[in-house]
Amino acid sequence: MKPLVIDLCCGLGGWTRGFLSEGWEAIGFDIEKHEYGDKRYPGELILRDITTLCGYDLRCVNPALVVASPPCQKLLVYGDALEPR
Numbered sequence: 001m002k003p004l005v006i007d008l009c010c011g012l013g014g015w016t017r018g019f020l021s022e023g024w025e026a027i028g029f030d031i032e033k034h035e036y037g038d039k040r041y042p043g044e045l046i047l048r049d050i051t052t053l054c055g056y057d058l059r060c061v062n063p064a065l066v067v068a069s070p071p072c073q074k075l076l077v078y079g080d081a082l083e084p085r
């Protein structure tokens, strides 16, 4: 059985592509579906706001690993204007 990785904020699947090439299965969560030409997320994609997830949602598929790469608001030009901190 292949190990399963959950990729939170998966985008186009940078993390996922690495895991798939090493023989893992991947489920990605993202708030939107990213498609640019023929580029799209390469694993199973679940459209979901990850701030609505709880631990049980992830435990029930028994992942070997959970990775996350949320947006880097501090590096965005308009980040502070959109989200004061």
Ligand SMILES: C[S@@+](CC[C@H](N)C(=O)[O-])C[C@H]1O[C@@H](n2cnc3c(N)ncnc32)[C@H](O)[C@@H]1O
Pocket (backbone or CB within 6 Å): 008, 009, 010, 011, 012, 013, 014, 015, 016, 029, 030, 031, 032, 034, 048, 049, 050, 051, 068, 069, 070, 071, 072
């Ligand atoms: C830094 S990019 C992800 C890069 C990707 N992990 C990779 O390796 O190529 C951040 C992603 O977070 C997603 N995102 C932002 N807010 C989110 C939320 N609340 N729930 C789920 N995904 C979210 C965006 O749509 C975007 O695809």
